[in-house]
Amino acid sequence: MYYIKDGADFYEAYMPDGTASGTVEKPSESRLLWMNEDEGLVPTLYKKEVVAFPSEKSEEKDSKLERFKDIGWSLGMYGGYIDDDGYICYTLNKNIIKESDAYEKLSEKKSTEIRIVSINDELVSEKTINDAGVIVGLEKDGQYSVGYYVGTYYGTAVIKADRNFFQSYEILQTGKITNTKNGYVAIYMLPDLKNGWYCINGKGLFKYFDYKKGEADDAEQTMDEPYYETLAEKRDVYSQQYMVSVETATENVRFSVQYNTDVYADEDVNAVLISPDNKEYGMTAENGEAYTEIDKVMAGRWKISITPQDLEILNVSADSSSPASDTICEEKEFTLDEDNSNIQFYVSYEGDGSLWGSVENQNGETRIFDVDTSNHKLTTTYAYIPAGTYKVSVYHYTDTKITDIGYGLDGENMEEEIIKITE
Incomplete structure (x- = not known):
C-alpha cells in the first residue's frame, strides 16, 4: 500500500470502485472510477510532502501516476451507447453499478437490456452522454425522472444521481524516489505537477495540490488543467518514436514498421507518420506491419509515432525511394x-x-x-x-x-x- 504523508501523519491512498485496474501506458476514456460517500476517504498530498511506500530497502525504481478528471455526478450507469432509435443502451449486470439507486430501481425488470428514452421528459441524444457512456450534466443527489424501455415494455422511474465519476486523463511519472531511515521509501512528485486526482501505480487515489498546506483554499482550485499542453506532446509521451532521415527529395516512398503480433493484434496498433513540416499521415496496420506510401517526400527527418508504447518493434524502414526527377x-x-x-x-x-x-x-x-x-x-x-x-x-x-x-x-x-x- 501507498501512504500520503501529511506532516507527521500518514494516510492510506484510497482505491475506489471502477473499471480502472492496474497500470496502463496511456489514458483511456473507458477507465473510470466512481465514488459517493467514500470520496472523503481520498487523502490529500501537498507540495513538498511525499508518498510513502513501506519497505526495508528500495524496490521502487520508478512510479507511475494515472491522473483522473472529475466528470461530475450521474446515475450509476456507464459504458452506454446510442442505438439506431436514438436511445441510450445499458446492460444491467455489466454497465449499471450494483448498490447504486439505478440498479435498485431497474434490477427487478424482466430484461437486463435497458434503453433510456428521456430524462425529466427531455429526449436523450448524443450530447446526453460522454465518450465513456456516462450521462452528463446532472447534479449531486438530484432526483431524475427516467423514461426507459425494457424489451417492448415502457416505464418510468425516479433515479438518484448518486455516483461521482472520474475518467482517466493523463499518465505521468513521479519525481525522485529515495530511501529513508524510517522504514519507507519516499516518492516525490514532479516539481511542476498540476493540481489533480492521481492514482499511484494502480493502487490508490489521492488529491494533489501544488502548494504547501494552508497556503491556498483547496475548494477553489482547478483540478483538470492539462499537464501536456498539446496533442503532439501527449502523443510523444504515450508512444514510441522512430526517426527516418531522407537525404534528398524523393518520390514514391513506402514508410514501414514491422512489429510482433504475439501480444498485440493489428487492431490494437496505431501509427502516425509526421513530416519535417509537421504534416501527419495515417499508417495502415495489418499483418504485423504499419505502413503508408507517399508520392512526394521532402528531405529531412520524418518521425513515426506508434502505440502501444511496449509494442515490440522488429524493423523500421523507408523503401523504394527514388530521387525526384530533375531535382x-x-x-x-x-x-x-x-x-x-x-x-x-x-x-x-x-x-x-x-x-x-x-x-x-x-x-x-x-x-x-x-x-x-x-x-x-x-x-x-x-x-x-x-x-x-x-x-x-x-x-x-x-x-x-x-x-x-x-x-x-x-x-x-x-x-x-x-x-x-x-x-
Whole structure:
C-alpha cells in the first residue's frame, strides 16, 4: 500500500470502485472510477510532502501516476451507447453499478437490456452522454425522472444521481524516489505537477495540490488543467518514436514498421507518420506491419509515432525511394559562435518553379522554410537560437535559380557564409 504523508501523519491512498485496474501506458476514456460517500476517504498530498511506500530497502525504481478528471455526478450507469432509435443502451449486470439507486430501481425488470428514452421528459441524444457512456450534466443527489424501455415494455422511474465519476486523463511519472531511515521509501512528485486526482501505480487515489498546506483554499482550485499542453506532446509521451532521415527529395516512398503480433493484434496498433513540416499521415496496420506510401517526400527527418508504447518493434524502414526527377539540391552550412535572438535564415531565388528547403541544427532538428513567391524568397526566423552549426538545404528544379543563401537579423538579411558545400 501507498501512504500520503501529511506532516507527521500518514494516510492510506484510497482505491475506489471502477473499471480502472492496474497500470496502463496511456489514458483511456473507458477507465473510470466512481465514488459517493467514500470520496472523503481520498487523502490529500501537498507540495513538498511525499508518498510513502513501506519497505526495508528500495524496490521502487520508478512510479507511475494515472491522473483522473472529475466528470461530475450521474446515475450509476456507464459504458452506454446510442442505438439506431436514438436511445441510450445499458446492460444491467455489466454497465449499471450494483448498490447504486439505478440498479435498485431497474434490477427487478424482466430484461437486463435497458434503453433510456428521456430524462425529466427531455429526449436523450448524443450530447446526453460522454465518450465513456456516462450521462452528463446532472447534479449531486438530484432526483431524475427516467423514461426507459425494457424489451417492448415502457416505464418510468425516479433515479438518484448518486455516483461521482472520474475518467482517466493523463499518465505521468513521479519525481525522485529515495530511501529513508524510517522504514519507507519516499516518492516525490514532479516539481511542476498540476493540481489533480492521481492514482499511484494502480493502487490508490489521492488529491494533489501544488502548494504547501494552508497556503491556498483547496475548494477553489482547478483540478483538470492539462499537464501536456498539446496533442503532439501527449502523443510523444504515450508512444514510441522512430526517426527516418531522407537525404534528398524523393518520390514514391513506402514508410514501414514491422512489429510482433504475439501480444498485440493489428487492431490494437496505431501509427502516425509526421513530416519535417509537421504534416501527419495515417499508417495502415495489418499483418504485423504499419505502413503508408507517399508520392512526394521532402528531405529531412520524418518521425513515426506508434502505440502501444511496449509494442515490440522488429524493423523500421523507408523503401523504394527514388530521387525526384530533375531535382537540384543546394546546401550551405553556417556556424553561430554565440546564442542569439531574432535570427532569420533566408534563400533568394529567380524563376517561378517550385522549391522548398529546411534549416537543420547539429542535433538533427529541422525547421522548414516559408515560401514567399511574391518576393521570391524562403525564410524562417528563430526567436531564440543557440550557438552551433546550422545547415541550409534547398531543393528546386531546373526552371529555378538560387541567387543567395544567408542569415541575419530578421528583416536585415546580414550575409555571413561560413562553409559552401554545394552550389
